[in-house]
Amino acid sequence: MSGPVSDxxxxxxxxxQRERGEQGxxxxxxEQGxxxENxxxxxxxxxARPAGSSGEPSAPGRGPxxxxxxxxxxxxxxxxxxxxDLCRQAVDPLEIAAGLEAHGVTDxxxxxxxxxxxxxxxxxMYARISRDxxxxxxxxAAAVPPMGLxxxxxxxxxxxxxxxxxxxxxxxxxxxxxxxxALGVLAVGLGLRAMLRHGPLSTGxxxxxxxxxxxxxxxxxxxxAYALLGDGLLDAALTGGPDALxxxxxxxxxxxxxxxxxxxxxxxxxxxxxxHLFAAGARRKMATSRGLEEFAASVxxxxxxxxxxxxxxxxxxxxxxxxxxxxxxxxxQALALGALLLLARLLAVHGSTRAPxxxxxxxxxxxxxxxxxxxxxxxxxxxxxxxxxxxxVALWGPGSVQALVCxxxxxxLxxxxxxxLTRASAHARAEEQP
Numbered sequence: 001m002s003g004p005v006s007d008x009x010x011x012x013x014x015x016x017q018r019e020r021g022e023q024g025x026x027x028x029x030x031e032q033g034x035x036x037e038n039x040x041x042x043x044x045x046x047x048a049r050p051a052g053s054s055g056e057p058s059a060p061g062r063g064p065x066x067x068x069x070x071x072x073x074x075x076x077x078x079x080x081x082x083x084x085d086l087c088r089q090a091v092d093p094l095e096i097a098a099g100l101e102a103h104g105v106t107d108x109x110x111x112x113x114x115x116x117x118x119x120x121x122x123x124x125m126y127a128r129i130s131r132d133x134x135x136x137x138x139x140x141a142a143a144v145p146p147m148g149l150x151x152x153x154x155x156x157x158x159x160x161x162x163x164x165x166x167x168x169x170x171x172x173x174x175x176x177x178x179x180x181x182a183l184g185v186l187a188v189g190l191g192l193r194a195m196l197r198h199g200p201l202s203t204g205x206x207x208x209x210x211x212x213x214x215x216x217x218x219x220x221x222x223x224x225a226y227a228l229l230g231d232g233l234l235d236a237a238l239t240g241g242p243d244a245l246x247x248x249x250x251x252x253x254x255x256x257x258x259x260x261x262x263x264x265x266x267x268x269x270x271x272x273x274x275x276h277l278f279a280a281g282a283r284r285k286m287a288t289s290r291g292l293e294e295f296a297a298s299v300x301x302x303x304x305x306x307x308x309x310x311x312x313x314x315x316x317x318x319x320x321x322x323x324x325x326x327x328x329x330x331x332x333q334a335l336a337l338g339a340l341l342l343l344a345r346l347l348a349v350h351g352s353t354r355a356p357x358x359x360x361x362x363x364x365x366x367x368x369x370x371x372x373x374x375x376x377x378x379x380x381x382x383x384x385x386x387x388x389x390x391x392x393v394a395l396w397g398p399g400s401v402q403a404l405v406c407x408x409x410x411x412x413l414x415x416x417x418x419x420x421l422t423r424a425s426a427h428a429r430a431e432e433q434p
Contacts, residue, residue, distance in 0.1 A: 075113055080125050096125050097286075097424055118424075147276045151199025152269060158191035159266035166258050166325070169248045177248045188265060195268050196345070200275035203348050216353070219360035220341065224261065226367045226402060227337055231257045231330075235398040237374045238390060250327050257399075260330035263318040264338055270313035271342055275349065278306040282427045296422040303421055307342070307414070314338045332403035339410040343417050350426040355416050363409040370401045 083099065097119050105118055115121040165184025172180050195201060229246060232255040236242035242254040250256055285298045315331055322329030340363060344356035370389050377386035392400050420426060 079113070083125075097121075099425065147200065147273075151195075151272050151276070154191075154195045154198055155268035155272035158188050158195060158268045159262075161187040161191045162262050162265035166262055169256075169258075172248075181248050191265075192268075195272070200272055200279060201345055201349060215361060216344075216348070216357045219357065219364045220344075222364040223337060223340075223360065223367070223406070224264075226364070227264070227333060228256055228258070228261050229254070230367060230371065230402060231333070231398040234371060234374060234389070234393065234401060237371070238386070238393060238398075250325075257327075257330060257333070259321040259325050259327040260318060260334035260337070262325070263314060263321045263329075263334050264341075266317045266321070267310070267314045267338055270310050270317075271345070274306040274310045274342075275346060277309075278302060278346070278421075279427070281306070282421075286424055286427060295424055299422045300418055303418060307339070310342055311335055311339060328399075330399055333399045333406075336403045336406035336410060340406045340413065343410060343413040347413065347417055347420060350421055352416075352420050352426075355413065355420075359409040359413045363405050366405040367402060370405075 083096075100118050100121070105121075110118045110121040113121055161184070165180065165188060168180035168184060169177055196203075232246070233242065236254055244253045246252060246254040246256060248256060250258060281302045282299050285302065286295055288298075314334060318329045318331050318334040321327075340359065344360055347353070347356050373385045374389055377383050389401065392404070396403075
């Protein structure tokens with residue numbers, strides 16, 4: 001099979017060939033009729049005469065014979081047979097439309113089936129399935145179930161655990177502080193795991209098993225570790241340090257950047273809410289759209305709007321965390337990394353895993369390369385390696401490296417998401433939330 005679109009063209013060609021064969025058969029019958037008028041035996045007329053009209057009894061169990069007529073092929077029926085699993089499992093026409101789009105069927109292809117768009121073609125296919133199986137249509141399946149308190153509570157869990165960990169770092173010293181830091185990292189990690197396994201940010205019902213791109217979790221952990229430790233290390237390395245390991249404070253030789261990281265942990269609730277808002281809005285747009293282009297045009301503003309709401313909430317949280325902790329808020333770093341992580345998760349939730357893994361990996365490697373260049377510049381003759389990073393830090397501070405790298409990766413993912421998440425196939429099934 002060369003492809004869905006070429007297969008559809010083959011169906012049309014088969015139908016035309018059958019129509020031409022039917023026309024040739026009818027023309028041959030007309031020629032036989034003319035020969036009968038010229039005095040020759042008319043075989044067609046004899047075969048068309050009802051059985052028993054010449055005095056001969058008709059064969060038992062057989063009625064009057066009629067000229068056989070072969071109709072043209074039904075391309076919709078053949079298409080349904082080719083996508084029988086999709087039709088059998090669909091709970092509404094929207095899922096069929098999304099599945100057809102995923103297989104390359106466009107509005108132009110649907111016009112060949114005498115339908116104005118893919119949605120109209122899907123409605124006919126679903127109506128035939130419902131008529132054949134006796135299953136009534138269920139339009140309510142197109143709606144995303146309302147989000148309960150469970151996902152919101154899980155979204156709040158990483159922020160609460162992160163706030164407790166930061167408070168523990170401020171109230172302890174020495175080895176006790178190191179133990180609190182280790183336990184805090186473990187607790188926040190478990191909280192994030194619970195949040196991402198349930199609710200709108202879960203990939204359980206959307207991404208097939210084994211489809212996750214390798215390294216995504218590792219790249220995410222490296223990005224979060226850099227957000228906590230990277231700026232302090234970069235600033236110290238440019239001045240000849242660090243002379244000691246991090247002591248868990250923002251005033252040490254290797255200071256921690258806690259305000260942006262705590263804001264990201266607290267942003268779990270806005271992330272869960274905006275993901276649900278986008279999924280529910282996209283399903284409503286799908287129910288009212290009459291074409292793939294119309295659906296994409298209506299979902300794109302929804303994506304940008306929900307994304308903007310998340311950034312506004314994250315900016316407010318960063319400001320609050322900076323004021324409470326008496327540290328720089330780090331708006332640029334928090335917004336860039338938060339945008340990158342949210343877009344990567346939204347794409348993974350809706351079945352796209354490769355692009356997020358590439359973007360996260362590129363950002364983590366770029367940050368590591370910046371650190372490596374600064375440290376390698378201490379070798380004889382390698383001082384020019386640190387010139388780009390030194391210039392950037394001198395202009396906008398050590399946080400500019402993370403903001404620039406993560407911002408560029410987030411912008412690339414936003415362009416990709418505006419094309420991927422506006423397709424009907426990305427919203428084939430409503431989100432199932434506990």
